[in-house]
Amino acid sequence: MSLVAQVGAETAAEAPVFDGLSTMWVLLAAILVFFMQAGFSMVEAGLIRTKNAANVLMKNLIDFSLAALAFYAIGYAIMYGTGNSIVGTTGWFLSGLDPSVDGLPIEAFWLFQAVFAGTTATIVSGAVAERMKFGAYLMYSFMITALVYPVAGHWVWGGGWLSEMGFHDFAGSTVVHAVGGAAALVGAWMVGPRIGRFNKDGSSNVINGHSMPLVAVGTFILWFGWYGFNAGSTLGFGEPDVVARVAMNTTLAPAMGVILALVVSWMKYGKTDLTLALNGALAGLVGITAPCAAVNSGGAIVIGAVSGILVVLGIGWLNKIRVDDPVGAIPVHGLCGIWGTLAVGLFGYEAFGANSDGLLVGGSASALGVQAIGTFSIVAFTIAAMWVVFKIIKSVVGLRVSEECEIKGIDTEEHGLEAYGGFQIFDAE
Amino acid sequence: MKLLTVVLRPEQLPAVKQALFDVEIRHMTAVPVLGTASATEQSMYRGVRHEISLFKRLRLELALNDHKVETAMEAIAKGANETGGFGKIFVTELVDTMTIFSGERGERTLK
Numbered sequence: 375m376s377l378v379a380q381v382g383a384e385t386a387a388e389a390p391v392f393d394g395l396s397t398m399w400v401l402l403a404a405i406l407v408f409f410m411q412a413g414f415s416m417v418e419a420g421l422i423r424t425k426n427a428a429n430v431l432m433k434n435l436i437d438f439s440l441a442a443l444a445f446y447a448i449g450y451a452i453m454y455g456t457g458n459s460i461v462g463t464t465g466w467f468l469s470g471l472d473p474s475v476d477g478l479p480i481e482a483f484w485l486f487q488a489v490f491a492g493t494t495a496t497i498v499s500g501a502v503a504e505r506m507k508f509g510a511y512l513m514y515s516f517m518i519t520a521l522v523y524p525v526a527g528h529w530v531w532g533g534g535w536l537s538e539m540g541f542h543d544f545a546g547s548t549v550v551h552a553v554g555g556a557a558a559l560v561g562a563w564m565v566g567p568r569i570g571r572f573n574k575d576g577s578s579n580v581i582n583g584h585s586m587p588l589v590a591v592g593t594f595i596l597w598f599g600w601y602g603f604n605a606g607s608t609l610g611f612g613e614p615d616v617v618a619r620v621a622m623n624t625t626l627a628p629a630m631g632v633i634l635a636l637v638v639s640w641m642k643y644g645k646t647d648l649t650l651a652l653n654g655a656l657a658g659l660v661g662i663t664a665p666c667a668a669v670n671s672g673g674a675i676v677i678g679a680v681s682g683i684l685v686v687l688g689i690g691w692l693n694k695i696r697v698d699d700p701v702g703a704i705p706v707h708g709l710c711g712i713w714g715t716l717a718v719g720l721f722g723y724e725a726f727g728a729n730s731d732g733l734l735v736g737g738s739a740s741a742l743g744v745q746a747i748g749t750f751s752i753v754a755f756t757i758a759a760m761w762v763v764f765k766i767i768k769s770v771v772g773l774r775v776s777e778e779c780e781i782k783g784i785d786t787e788e789h790g791l792e793a794y795g796g797f798q799i800f801d802a803e
Numbered sequence: 804m805k806l807l808t809v810v811l812r813p814e815q816l817p818a819v820k821q822a823l824f825d826v827e828i829r830h831m832t833a834v835p836v837l838g839t840a841s842a843t844e845q846s847m848y849r850g851v852r853h854e855i856s857l858f859k860r861l862r863l864e865l866a867l868n869d870h871k872v873e874t875a876m877e878a879i880a881k882g883a884n885e886t887g888g889f890g891k892i893f894v895t896e897l898v899d900t901m902t903i904f905s906g907e908r909g910e911r912t913l914k
Contacts (some may be wrong), residue, residue: 433816579853580848582848642850643847643850644847647846649848649849
């Protein structure tokens with residue numbers, strides 16, 4: 375084995391040998407994850423008013439574009455460069471790196487990681503929609519993809535201190551979603567609620583989303599893209615059984631998330647709210663992201679069920695603390711991201727790649743402890759880092775559009791166009 | 804000449820339009836509008852209760868010569884009563900009209 379590995383290493387130095395099937399799979403998965411940008415765009419545009427729809431599309435476009443460039447120049451080196459247990463320090467602009475990462479061309483591995491950075495960044499745009507300045511959002515996008523996300527990523531996936539502890543986050547419930555959700559919480563809290571969203575007595579007003587078909591198609595696109603997000607996180611096709619298990623769990627958890635979000639909203643509010651049911655799908659997807667490989671189908675169903683409950687309760691809780699999150703990004707990505715990460719310590723199997731068997735499947739609480747340390751330290755780091763980032767942006771350019779701009783709509787005021795020009799659609803017989 | 808301004812619920816349009824067609828009145832303009840009602844309605848969105856005070860309504864506008872006004876009002880009432888009996892008709896004097904294509908003015912322009 376060691377002789378073969380040595381010979382292999384010598385050969386690799388001259389002409390690296392790539393695994394074609396694995397490369398194909400990871401590139402395909404990266405392309406699926408890229409398409410999630412379209413899903414986020416549609417969900418967010420649909421859940422806000424027409425006067426700011428073009429603005430949120432612009433934010434989704436620009437945060438991915440900045441993410442790709444920032445993650446190429448800086449982010450990748452911090453996340454995957456060799457360095458210490460806190461940050462990586464080699465590979466700026468991908469220079470001087472080994473051309474092969476476990477049989478994948480570095481370009482394929484980079485692309486897969488870059489679309490993850492883009493996903494993290496774009497989570498926030500919905501939570502701060504309809505009132506954050508475009509310039510402020512540009513600065514935020516660069517900071518999270520160049521610095522904040524890569525540091526958290528290094529801790530877990532880049533050989534940092536959490537990976538040394540045996541923390542298990544297969545596809546990023548914490549690294550991507552809890553980071554995005556925590557950044558969304560800080561952003562939405564600091565920029566403040568939309569005008570008219572809350573009353574002086576603490577009660578809430580409704581600001582209706584303008585297009586349920588967009589929210590629905592966006593959610594389906596996200597679910598579709600999630601097969602790349604989770605099943606692609608195998609980073610290869612050497613173990614088809616793992617890929618298949620991940621894909622199955624990535625179906626069961628969101629399905630159960632929908633059912634429970636529907637039931638809870640039905641019982642609590644007397645209506646079967648489409649937007650909450652769709653949020654339930656995303657909640658289940660976020661929840662299963664960390665444990666997608668480590669749990670069996672029963673675990674996936676329970677994880678999805680809890681996610682569906684958490685998202686509906688979380689949306690109610692945000693109203694109570696007067697944080698305005700028009701799309702539910704904070705409960706979906708933040709709460710369910712933390713839950714999914716903890717769930718590895720409850721339902722994960724050592725035989726499926728978890729560090730040890732979970733507490734509810736015959737193991738001890740040690741795995742749960744490591745999961746809790748990991749997810750809460752990353753959430754705490756993100757809240758602290760994003761608090762500093764948003765404070766700096768606030769003092770340099772300001773976070774929030776003027777009251778006049780907010781009332782007239784950011785589309786015309788900042789971008790000089792409307793999402794829907796001319797007369798609006800109406801139906802009559 | 805009179806201008807009839809009719810406020811209806813959208814679901815009443817097909818019956819009212821048909822009743823007008825039945826008495827050979829074929830020229831009208833329908834406009835989607837919002838209107839208040841005597842009571843508000845409670846609704847729920849993403850777990851937050853809210854009050855709806857503006858409802859989808861339909862405004863129908865008809866310019867008619869005086870001798871057609873009674874026929875039109877009866878037809879509108881007939882159609883509206885088939886579909887819940889909601890709505891109101893406002894009649895106002897029409898000072899002048901013009902058909903843009905021919906330049907004709909006044910009563911001759913109205914069918």
